Amino acid sequence: MAGNRIGTGTTFDADVLIVGAGPTGLALARELHTHGVTAMIVDRAADAAHESRALAIQARTLEVLARNGLADDLVSAGNPTGTLLLHGRGRRRRGSLSAAPAHAVSLFDEAFGDTRFPFLLFLSQAGTERVLVDRLASAGVGIRRGLTLTGLSQDDDGVTCTLESPGVPPRTVRTRYLVGCDGAHSATRHLAGIGFSGRAFPQRFLLADLEADGLEPGRVHVYLSGAGPLFLFPLGSPAGWRLLVMLPPGSRTGPVTLALAQAAVTRYTRDTIVLHHPVWLTEFTISSRLADTFARGRVFLAGDAAHIHSPAGAQGMNTGIQDAVNLGWKLALVCRGAADPALLGSYEQERLPVARSVLAGTNRAFTVATGQHPVLRGLRAGPAVPVAALLLRSRTARRTGFRLISELGIHYRRSSLSVDGVPSLDRGPRPGERFPQPGMGAAPVSSVRTAAADHGAAPGPPVFRMLLCGPATEWPDARVREFQARWVHLLTVELTPSAPRSRWSAAPRVADISRRRSAPAQYLVRWDGYVGYRAAGADLDGAEAYLLGIGARPLPP
Incomplete structure (x- = not known):
């Protein structure tokens, strides 16, 4: 163009x-x-x-x-990683400091x-x-x-x-x-x-990509102490590990060296971790804007x-x-x-x-x-690690944390592009929410083809998926083909036997499977995987009005 x-x-x-x-x-x-x-x-x-x-x-x-x-x-x-090792502070016994206890926590669960x-x-x-x-x-x-x-x-x-x-x-x-x-x-x-x-924070951080001996490979290592956290992430390339640690308040400024990184690790961990062969060393501050x-x-x-x-x-x-x-x-x-x-x-x-x-x-x-408030320092130095490890043993806690950190919970429910049709649905993902991803127990999908679709009416892939849920007999063939012919440059029309049971799963409810006839439902899913429009029933006029309402232009008759 x-x-x-x-x-x-x-x-x-x-x-x-x-x-x-x-x-x-x-x-x-x-x-x-x-x-x-x-x-x-x-x-x-x-x-x-x-x-x-x-x-x-x-x-x-x-x-x-x-x-x-x-x-x-x-x-x-x-490097896909799902295990976190939480390290607490070692305890002093008879004049020496014992190694810090470590708690292995599975962050994610493929069964989710x-x-x-x-x-x-x-x-x-x-x-x-x-x-x-x-x-x-x-x-x-x-x-x-x-x-x-x-x-x-x-x-x-x-x-x-x-x-x-x-x-x-x-x-x-x-x-x-x-x-x-x-x-x-x-x-x-x-x-x-x-x-x-926004604002800038006063804390200074050391960041390094380097090799480290004394760490269990393939795990995220987190050390918590009153002074703050230290993280060691498995990287692979350009070095085996990424080190992130907060420098002590008032510490000297100047060139960041391997010796400074080693001193920080020793200060925070008390473990025998030897750093070597740095690829990159730097110091930075953080802003929120x-x-x-x-x-x-x-x-x-x-x-x-x-x-x-x-x-x-x-x-x-x-x-x-x-x-x-x-x-x-x-x-x-x-x-x-x-x-x-x-x-x-x-x-x-x-x-x-x-x-x-x-x-x-x-x-x-x-x-x-x-934070350096005495309460926060005390929590990090004491109960934070065992309490966090205990909480993360809960499958429910891990699932909740995963959905938050992984950004699966992001939604656009208040967007002008998120519309609930009439009659409305009382279950499944709402407009503006992420549609459950394919392969997650989803019912089989078959595409509806038209002559226009076969001739490739669009210069790129379709931007929307129109999912018609329910028995194929519920969807008038002539109306479906007319609808797709008008919008073939923007969407595909796909038939699936049942609607998703919830926001998180594309698998149909057991009750739906057991019924002889499940009620039809429709979902218009955007390119980025969010529901734009949904409605109960087999009337496609609402979906067409939605497309026109967001400024989409149909093909001329």
């Missing part, structure tokens, strides 16, 4: 200019390419990241990337059945980016490096951007939309005049350009990638002319509350883990 003259005669260099080639920008570029939209991706850095930075991918992120075929590549490249990915995937940011870059390169999408966004101006049709590189005259790029995925110091955010409210808005005109923010927070819970990169997937399918529909630009307003409506919730949750966790 780029390069064509649109309306006023404006020529676009790309439908979307993405500034920033980190995980968020790369994921957005992949989404747009999948849906047949041209994206230009630029980055000020001359080379990709080689340090690990973010290192964990959550189940929900893998789910939303699975539609693009990326999840399996990431899992193959990473909530997802195809019942684990935390450890993969360095560099490794994540390699998978995304390779997929883009195989599709002919490259990254233009060494370019800095230095200017932007908007009009009714698009955005004119100025890109600069040392020793080269400035270049002007014309694009329909601009998305800033350029990190905490986002030039896009600054040039768009969007504020970044949120953009005042995620969109201004034709300019959008995603990832760290929109929100930054503490690394508690490994939420940062995952939240950014899910920003990209949420925005990607909406931008694609608008750029293809298949939806009204008003659809883009739902991006901020859905993702800003998520980011606000992530900041609140990580701030609370950060305070509990690092």
Whole structure:
């Protein structure tokens, strides 16, 4: 679509200019390419990241990337881990300090059945980016490096951007939309005049990728003490372990060395852990900030350009990638002319509350883990480890914790894109909630085909799945085919014998299986796996009204 003259005669260099080639920008570029939209991706850095930075991918992120075929590549490249070793402080006996007791806790459980990915995937940011870059390169999408966004101006049709590189005259790029995925110091955010409210924390942290002897492999090791926490994560590449530890208040500043890292480990653990062969050592501080808005005109923010927070819970990169997937399918529909630009307003409506919730949750966790109030110090030094280990032995507690940390519980129930039809359903996932993933005991699905579908009416895969639940005889064949013919460029129509029994499971209720006839129900599921519309009964007029209401455009008769 780029390069064509649109309306006023404006020529676009790309439908979307993405500034920033980190995980968020790369994921957005992949989404747009999948849906047949041209994206230009630029980055000020001359080379990709080689340090690990973010290192964990959550189940929900893998789910939303699975539609693009990326999840399996990431899992193959990473280290799925589900076991945590909680270490308490050793006790002093006869003048010597005994080794700290360790409690092995299974974080996740494959029997949960909530997802195809019942684990935390450890993969360095560099490794994540390699998978995304390779997929883009195989599709002919490259990254233009060494370019800095230095200017932007908007009009009714698009955005004119100025890109600069040392020793080269400035270049002007014309694009329909601009998305800033350029990190905490986002030039896009600054040039768009969007504020970044929040605060910085005084604590300083040491971060290192290195080798370590004396640790049980394949486990996440957490040491709690009055001074704070120490984490050792199994990494694999570019080194065997990632170390994260808070430095003592008032400690000296200066170059971060292996000796400083070893001293911190010895101080926190009292165990015989020997660090060696560091690949990367750095010191950092933490801020918690949120953009005042995620969109201004034709300019959008995603990832760290929109929100930054503490690394508690490994939420940062995952939240950014899910920003990209949420925005990607909406931008694609608008750029293809298949939806009204008003659809883009739902991006901020859905993702800003998520980011606000992530900041609140990580701030609370950060305070509990690092606060120096005597009560908090006493809890960490004493009962915190055995109590946490006891709680996490409960399958219910693990399930609840997994759904929270893995981001499976994120929902958009208050979004304008989440609509309950009439007659309403009294069970199953609600509009705005994640639809239970395929393979989780789901009833078999068969697709309804039309001549239009067979001729590939859309430049990319369908953005919606229309699930018709119940006996096939309940669904009038002529009406179903008419419905799909009008919307074949946006959706597939699929028949399944029964509706999901709950928000978390696609398996039908036993009562439904035992009935001779189960009542029909319908779910319109978005590209990112959330329910947009649902209703009881076999009348498809409500689903059609929903699509028209969100600005989607049917094919002409």
